[in-house]
Amino acid sequence: MVKTEVKKKDGPAEVVLGETTVFDGFLRFRETLRIRGKFKGTIEATGALIVDEGAVVEADRISVTSLTVYGTVVGAVYAIDKVDMLSGAEVRGDITAARLRIADGVLFEGQCSMTGADKEVEIFSRPTGEIKAELQRIHGPRRE
Numbered sequence: 156m157v158k159t160e161v162k163k164k165d166g167p168a169e170v171v172l173g174e175t176t177v178f179d180g181f182l183r184f185r186e187t188l189r190i191r192g193k194f195k196g197t198i199e200a201t202g203a204l205i206v207d208e209g210a211v212v213e214a215d216r217i218s219v220t221s222l223t224v225y226g227t228v229v230g231a232v233y234a235i236d237k238v239d240m241l242s243g244a245e246v247r248g249d250i251t252a253a254r255l256r257i258a259d260g261v262l263f264e265g266q267c268s269m270t271g272a273d274k275e276v277e278i279f280s281r282p283t284g285e286i287k288a289e290l291q292r293i294h295g296p297r298r299e
Contacts, residue, residue, distance in 0.1 A: 174209070208243060
């Protein structure tokens with residue numbers, strides 16, 4: 156298993172499960188986890204999960220603060236805050252989240268349930284460039 160920690164300039168370290176990693180079991184974490192390989196099992200976390208391009212996550216349940224998908228996710232997702240599905244992502248399973256963002260070019264099969272989002276927040280009022288800049292700042296540049 157390849158595990159590295161990447162120190163972010165503005166925040167806590169990010170743990171990375173590398174491209175050659177194949178993990179089967181139960182994951183629990185508090186900060187940010189980036190999966191670049193393959194995972195099968197259950198994820199329960201108070202942190203953010205990033206599924207990189209080429210990564211495959213098959214889970215009976217994913218419970219996280221936020222989920223960003225560039226790769227493939229199969230299974231039920233519960234995100235306290237948000238789920239971002241970016242171009243090229245494949246998501247198969249039901250999603251429950253306060254906020255949901257689906258980019259062009261995403262394959263999504265499932266149902267969405269929106270949780271109690273703050274009524275004063277207008278998620279569609281932000282310019283696309285601002286959203287892209289925030290995603291790059293938080294999640295780093297997209298790997299090609």
